[in-house]
Amino acid sequence: xxxxxxxxxxxxxxxxxxxxxxxxxxxxxxxxxxxxxxxxxxxxxxxxxxxxxxxxxxxxxxxxxxxxxxxxxxxxxxxxxxxxxxxxxxxxxxxxxxxxxxxxxxxxxxxxxxxxxxxxxxxxxxxxxxxxxxxxxxxxxxxxxxxxxxxxxxxxxxxxxxxxxxxxxxxxxxxxxxxxxxxxxxxxxxxxxxxxxxxxxxxxxxxxxxxxxxxxxxxxxxxxxxxxxxxxxxxxxxxxxxxxxxxxxxxxxxxxxxxxxxxxxxxxxxxxxxxxxxxxxxxxxxxxxxxxxxxxxxxxxxxxxxxxxxxxxxxxxxxxxxxxxxxxxxxxxxxxxxxxxxxxxxxxxxxxxxxxxxxxxxxxxxxxxxxxxxxxxxxxxxxxxxxxx
Amino acid sequence: xxxxxxxxxxxxxxxxxxxxxxxxxxxxxxxxxxxxxxxxxxxxxxxxxxxxxxxxxxxxxxxxxxxxxxxxxxxxxxxxxxxxxxxxxxxxxxxxxxxxxxxxxxxxxxxxxxxxxxxxxxxxxxxxxxxxxxxxxxxxxxxxxxxxxxxxxxxxxxxxxxxxxxxxxxxxxxxxxxxxxxxxxxxxxxxxxxxxxxxxxxxxxxxxxxxxxxxxxxxxxxxxxxxxxxxxxxxxxxxxxxxxxxx
Numbered sequence: 001x002x003x004x005x006x007x008x009x010x011x012x013x014x015x016x017x018x019x020x021x022x023x024x025x026x027x028x029x030x031x032x033x034x035x036x037x038x039x040x041x042x043x044x045x046x047x048x049x050x051x052x053x054x055x056x057x058x059x060x061x062x063x064x065x066x067x068x069x070x071x072x073x074x075x076x077x078x079x080x081x082x083x084x085x086x087x088x089x090x091x092x093x094x095x096x097x098x099x100x101x102x103x104x105x106x107x108x109x110x111x112x113x114x115x116x117x118x119x120x121x122x123x124x125x126x127x128x129x130x131x132x133x134x135x136x137x138x139x140x141x142x143x144x145x146x147x148x149x150x151x152x153x154x155x156x157x158x159x160x161x162x163x164x165x166x167x168x169x170x171x172x173x174x175x176x177x178x179x180x181x182x183x184x185x186x187x188x189x190x191x192x193x194x195x196x197x198x199x200x201x202x203x204x205x206x207x208x209x210x211x212x213x214x215x216x217x218x219x220x221x222x223x224x225x226x227x228x229x230x231x232x233x234x235x236x237x238x239x240x241x242x243x244x245x246x247x248x249x250x251x252x253x254x255x256x257x258x259x260x261x262x263x264x265x266x267x268x269x270x271x272x273x274x275x276x277x278x279x280x281x282x283x284x285x286x287x288x289x290x291x292x293x294x295x296x297x298x299x300x301x302x303x304x305x306x307x308x309x310x311x312x313x314x315x316x317x318x319x320x321x322x323x324x325x326x327x328x329x330x331x332x333x334x335x336x337x338x339x340x341x342x343x344x345x346x347x348x349x350x351x352x353x354x355x356x357x358x359x360x361x362x363x364x365x366x367x368x369x370x371x372x373x374x375x376x377x378x379x380x381x382x383x384x385x386x387x388x389x
Numbered sequence: 390x391x392x393x394x395x396x397x398x399x400x401x402x403x404x405x406x407x408x409x410x411x412x413x414x415x416x417x418x419x420x421x422x423x424x425x426x427x428x429x430x431x432x433x434x435x436x437x438x439x440x441x442x443x444x445x446x447x448x449x450x451x452x453x454x455x456x457x458x459x460x461x462x463x464x465x466x467x468x469x470x471x472x473x474x475x476x477x478x479x480x481x482x483x484x485x486x487x488x489x490x491x492x493x494x495x496x497x498x499x500x501x502x503x504x505x506x507x508x509x510x511x512x513x514x515x516x517x518x519x520x521x522x523x524x525x526x527x528x529x530x531x532x533x534x535x536x537x538x539x540x541x542x543x544x545x546x547x548x549x550x551x552x553x554x555x556x557x558x559x560x561x562x563x564x565x566x567x568x569x570x571x572x573x574x575x576x577x578x579x580x581x582x583x584x585x586x587x588x589x590x591x592x593x594x595x596x597x598x599x600x601x602x603x604x605x606x607x608x609x610x611x612x613x614x615x616x617x618x619x620x621x622x623x624x625x626x627x628x629x630x631x632x633x634x635x636x
Contacts, residue, residue, distance in 0.1 A: 039529055040527045111512070112509050126489055187625060192516075336621055337470065343458065
């Protein structure tokens with residue numbers, strides 16, 4: 001194959017500054033977590049009406065990024081598309097870091113994180129009818145499979161890599177569909193309840209994972225001053241456009257189903273209520289509309305700058321999509337009894353953005369950034385330029 | 390914990406012969422005046438912390454029982470219905486299905502209980518509950534109010550309370566005052582007559598009635614047979630055990 005990989009030196013000034021910065025924010029995040037753990041979740045934005053806040057939003061976002069990233073690595077190792085080989089190691093490594101970040105996110109959201117081991121007592125202490133418990137198997141297995149897969153890639157055992165790649169792709173799809181099922185199976189919440197949610201989540205995973213991977217590739221190659229074959233990015237961008245269209249169709253079908261009478265109040269509230277700016281602005285605007293326009297435009301879709309803008313727009317927009325699901329989904333008041341329910345019991349929940357929660361959330365990202373930098377320094381993830389440096 | 394539940398269950402069986410009771414509540418909407426005595430009685434009995442107005446506004450105050458007011462019509466033709474809402478103790482409880490840690494489960498007598506020692510605080514049950522019956526305890530409570538062993542459920546009077554320490558970071562809900570019921574059964578008292586949950590004991594108009602839904606001689610059965618009743622959110626088919634008698 002003739003392609004060799006190397007680690008980066010990590011002596012440059014920028015690298016060290018970035019490392020210190022990430023470490024500092026991770027520490028701040030950890031302190032914020034300890035505050036919320038010791039004094040209770042009242043320092044966060046969540047309440048009894050919006051039980052899931054920012055950490056869960058970030059978790060499903062990260063799981064999406066991870067699953068998408070891992071599935072893309074299979075282009076090389078399972079489907080034998082050689083042109084993607086330079087980036088596929090990084091894709092697998094990124095997937096492992098992202099799922100780790102997602103599991104941290106879940107732990108931060110738990111009221112009693114010291115009991116999170118209970119999530120992994122499958123069939124013994126767990127209620128396996130709970131989608132949460134089922135997802136425990138999926139996430140844990142995914143993490144292990146990812147590590148074995150990466151190990152096999154480093155050891156260059158090609159037959160084994162192909163087998164692991166196939167398992168990993170299958171498992172990654174399951175992971176994301178399982179995550180969608182956590183929301184889609186809840187009949188109580190009209191905005192969550194939908195049989196298409198698992199597939200929608202899978203499509204969103206592919207879209208956001210691909211976009212993030214493109215950004216990371218371009219950024220890493222730029223910072224390390226390596227030459228990147230731009231054709232890789234352009235072919236990925238065509239794939240991204242396809243996935244965005246698939247996702248848009250799925251979301252459209254989901255929302256139209258809910259909009260169809262009767263029982264249309266919740267979805268109308270989502271589309272016109274206090275969270276409509278997240279839905280229209282971030283989800284529809286940034287995740288679907290803008291990237292579709294940019295990528296299908298004959299000019300801007302063919303420049304690296306245009307593709308990068310589209311990728312950034314997708315990565316932010318899909319975060320908006322997660323937010324527009326998790327928060328309004330529970331904020332909509334439950335219809336206990338026909339009529340107007342007076343007072344707090346009939347009012348939609350509000351989700352205040354608190355500094356503790358924001359820094360805690362930032363901490364998840366910087367922790368992953370820290371691991372990624374250390375990975376670049378200690379693992380052979382980046383391809384060596386063929387012409388020599 | 391499990392053996393404890395088992396021993397209670399076997400005692401219940403001894404008491405009732407072969408058949409387990411199926412505890413349920415009937416609330417007469419014609420009699421309810423919306424005084425919130427049930428809410429306060431519940432807080433006092435179960436040591437549920439009070440919240441500040443700010444916490445109430447943000448929906449962080451813990452309620453095991455609430456009274457909602459539902460308005461229909463336009464002035465001057467307005468009708469406001471007061472509806473007290475404890476946990477519905479559904480026979481097909483969504484919260485039990487989604488709990489990953491078996492922290493919430495259905496006892497043999499149909500009461501859905503929450504084990505604080507198992508609860509990991511994932512809040513999935515709050516998401517799944519159609520009645521908003523569950524509250525997340527999001528604050529370390531003041532010691533004097535919360536951790537007193539002499540307050541009910543008092544272990545010296547009621548026997549062993551299954552959850553000796555309360556803590557923030559878990560989900561709480563109505564228990565139908567099962568500590569009273571279990572104690573009453575041990576003492577051979579008649580449940581629903583001599584021993585009732587705290588909200589029923591304190592109701593000034595006698596709007597709430599408690600008893601065995603499977604026992605044809607109980608008051609709840611005769612009321613349900615003679616009056617029109619509804620259950621909330623019947624469309625979800627949760628088979629709730631709290632019935633409302635219509636006006």
